[in-house]
Amino acid sequence: MxxxxxxxxxxxILEDIADKEPNTPxxxxxxxxxxxxxxxxxxxxxxxxxxxxxVLYRDGNKGTxxxxxxxxxxxxxxxxxxxxxxxxxxxxxxxxxxxxxxxVLKNLEMTHSEYFLRLVRLVKTQGKPIxxxxxxxxxxxxxxxxxxxxxxxxxxxxxxxxxxxKQIFVPILVPTQYATLLKLKIGTPIIRIDNLLYEQNGxxxxxxxxYYNPTLKVIEIST
Amino acid sequence: MxxxxxxxxxxxILEDIADKEPNTPxxxxxxxxxxxxxxxxxxxxxxxxxxxxxVLYRDGNKGTxxxxxxxxxxxxxxxxxxxxxxxxxxxxxxxxxxxxxxxVLKNLEMTHSEYFLRLVRLVKTQGKPIxxxxxxxxxxxxxxxxxxxxxxxxxxxxxxxxxxxKQIFVPILVPTQYATLLKLKIGTPIIRIDNLLYEQNGxxxxxxxxYYNPTLKVIEIST
DNA sequence: CAGTGGTCTAGACCACTTG
DNA sequence: AAGTGGTCTAGACCACTGA
Numbered sequence: 001m002x003x004x005x006x007x008x009x010x011x012x013i014l015e016d017i018a019d020k021e022p023n024t025p026x027x028x029x030x031x032x033x034x035x036x037x038x039x040x041x042x043x044x045x046x047x048x049x050x051x052x053x054x055v056l057y058r059d060g061n062k063g064t065x066x067x068x069x070x071x072x073x074x075x076x077x078x079x080x081x082x083x084x085x086x087x088x089x090x091x092x093x094x095x096x097x098x099x100x101x102x103x104v105l106k107n108l109e110m111t112h113s114e115y116f117l118r119l120v121r122l123v124k125t126q127g128k129p130i131x132x133x134x135x136x137x138x139x140x141x142x143x144x145x146x147x148x149x150x151x152x153x154x155x156x157x158x159x160x161x162x163x164x165x166k167q168i169f170v171p172i173l174v175p176t177q178y179a180t181l182l183k184l185k186i187g188t189p190i191i192r193i194d195n196l197l198y199e200q201n202g203x204x205x206x207x208x209x210x211y212y213n214p215t216l217k218v219i220e221i222s223t
Numbered sequence: 224m225x226x227x228x229x230x231x232x233x234x235x236i237l238e239d240i241a242d243k244e245p246n247t248p249x250x251x252x253x254x255x256x257x258x259x260x261x262x263x264x265x266x267x268x269x270x271x272x273x274x275x276x277x278v279l280y281r282d283g284n285k286g287t288x289x290x291x292x293x294x295x296x297x298x299x300x301x302x303x304x305x306x307x308x309x310x311x312x313x314x315x316x317x318x319x320x321x322x323x324x325x326x327v328l329k330n331l332e333m334t335h336s337e338y339f340l341r342l343v344r345l346v347k348t349q350g351k352p353i354x355x356x357x358x359x360x361x362x363x364x365x366x367x368x369x370x371x372x373x374x375x376x377x378x379x380x381x382x383x384x385x386x387x388x389k390q391i392f393v394p395i396l397v398p399t400q401y402a403t404l405l406k407l408k409i410g411t412p413i414i415r416i417d418n419l420l421y422e423q424n425g426x427x428x429x430x431x432x433x434y435y436n437p438t439l440k441v442i443e444i445s446t
Numbered sequence: 447c448a449g450t451g452g453t454c455t456a457g458a459c460c461a462c463t464t465g
Numbered sequence: 466a467a468g469t470g471g472t473c474t475a476g477a478c479c480a481c482t483g484a
Contacts, residue, residue, distance in 0.1 A: 004471080004472060004473090005472080005473075006472075006473090028449075028450060028451085029450080029451070030449085030450085030451095038473080038474090039473060039474045039475060039476090040474090040475085040476095041264070041472095041473070041474075041475090042472080042473060042474080044451085044452090045472085045473095047451095058451070058452095059451095060450085060451075060481070060482070061449085061450045061451050061452085061480075061481040061482050061483095062450070062451085062481090062482060062483085063449090063450060063451080063482095064450090064451080166443065166444070167443065167444045168441060168442065168443045169392060169414055169442040169443070169444075170437070171394050171412040171413045171414045171437050172394075172412055173412050189394040189395055189396050189412035189413075190394045190412075191392055191394040191414060214393065214394050218391060219391065219392040220389065220390065220391045220392070221388075221389070221390045221392075221444075227452080227453060227454090228453080228454075229453075229454085251468075251469060251470080252469080252470070253468085253469085253470095261454080261455090262454060262455045262456060262457090263455090263456085263457095264453095264454070264455075264456090265453080265454060265455080267470085267471090268453085268454095270470095281470070281471095282470095283462070283463070283469085283470075284461070284462040284463050284464095284468085284469045284470050284471085285462090285463060285464085285469070285470085286468090286469060286470080287469090287470080
């Protein structure tokens with residue numbers, strides 16, 4: 001089982017409804033299941049997740065329909081999801097040290113002597129420099145194995161789904177060391193988003209400072 | 224089938240963990256299923272909903288644990304609510320005209336010839352200048368009566384609860400005409416939030432540009 | 447009436463973690 | 466090796482909607 005079948009089914013459904021109008025019915029669970037050679041429970045799982053994603057909606061015993069994406073409630077963390085979607089990452093800097101900046105230590109509830117991973121990377125989407133991310137992780141939150149598989153560890157997609165987040169929006173002038181990377185002039189006002197991701201047990205897990213290029217990435221929230 | 228069995232299982236689990244500390248493991252799916260005489264899939268459904276509710280969390284193949292409920296934070300909308308909470312408003316400017324700025328017209332889906340209300344006000348909380356709001360409302364969205372009761376009309380609290388919103392975060396330098404009002408130096412980077420409030424039928428109702436004083440108002444979102 | 451989603455079962459294999 | 470959650474199957478019965 002390479003990719004779970006229900007994820008393949010999700011994708012298949014997404015492709016099916018790509019050009020459909022809102023409120024169009026999709027095929028029934030039984031149809032899809034025989035069409036794709038999967039059991040109905042598996043198809044249900046796929047559809048249920050799509051409902052959770054706001055892509056589809058159920059209507060009683062009438063059927064399942066394409067949702068109006070304009071109505072999407074965005075209770076999810078704002079930016080991080082679609083950044084890590086179709087983006088490439090270039091690591092600019094990477095080390096493990098102690099005694100970091102005050103705000104980092106405070107957010108991660110660390111002492112000056114504790115070690116942490118610091119990684120800076122440039123995020124590009126379609127070749128455009130969307131943002132620079134400074135990522136801070138307490139060393140104790142990373143296994144040795146994960147350290148060798150950092151790119152996997154830093155694929156935040158799977159985290160985002162389950163994790164609680166706090167995001168603070170900070171207006172700043174683009175840091176000089178990132179201006180060229182983001183193709184911005186010195187002195188350009190930008191928004192830095194400080195993302196704190198928590199474990200389910202309530203402890204801070206990862207702290208990320210994201211420096212967004214405002215001309216390439218509109219920061220937007222809908223309810 | 225009176226009450227679905229998985230709901231009964233949810234309740235049973237909730238009772239079980241009522242007095243348990245966060246991060247305590249619960250019984251395994253197989254245990255619960257034989258204990259309560261249900262199939263494992265049914266138990267899974269119950270547990271998965273409890274995870275979705277934030278009551279439990281999974282940890283890899285180790286087990287399922289009681290979550291830290293302190294992490295249940297406000298999934299509430301945005302900034303506007305607590306602004307209009309204990310704030311005072313001072314109207315700085317107010318007129319009705321046509322032919323506004325492009326972005327305003329576009330957001331409100333108006334033509335150049337349509338009239339709209341434009342109102343600028345300073346928002347203070349505990350005497351501190353939190354933000355300047357530029358409010359735009361198509362004239363056709365305001366009755367003559369409301370026009371005489373503008374303060375009531377602009378008490379956005381009631382609106383916010385029921386209305387759908389879109390917010391865009393724009394990094395700018397504080398506009399010179401607002402710098403003094405917000406007690407900021409010329410050239411200070413700030414965040415402007417463009418708020419578009421929609422009617423229930425999906426049409427844009429009010430457009431508000433909020434210029435926040437970043438030293439007095441931290442813009443923060445939790446999930 | 448035939449079709450839909452909602453629920454449920456009793457198995458199964460897998461990858462992973464832990465003693 | 467034993468236990469865990471993750472996935473999956475091939476059936477089943479129910480309540481409900483619509484023609």
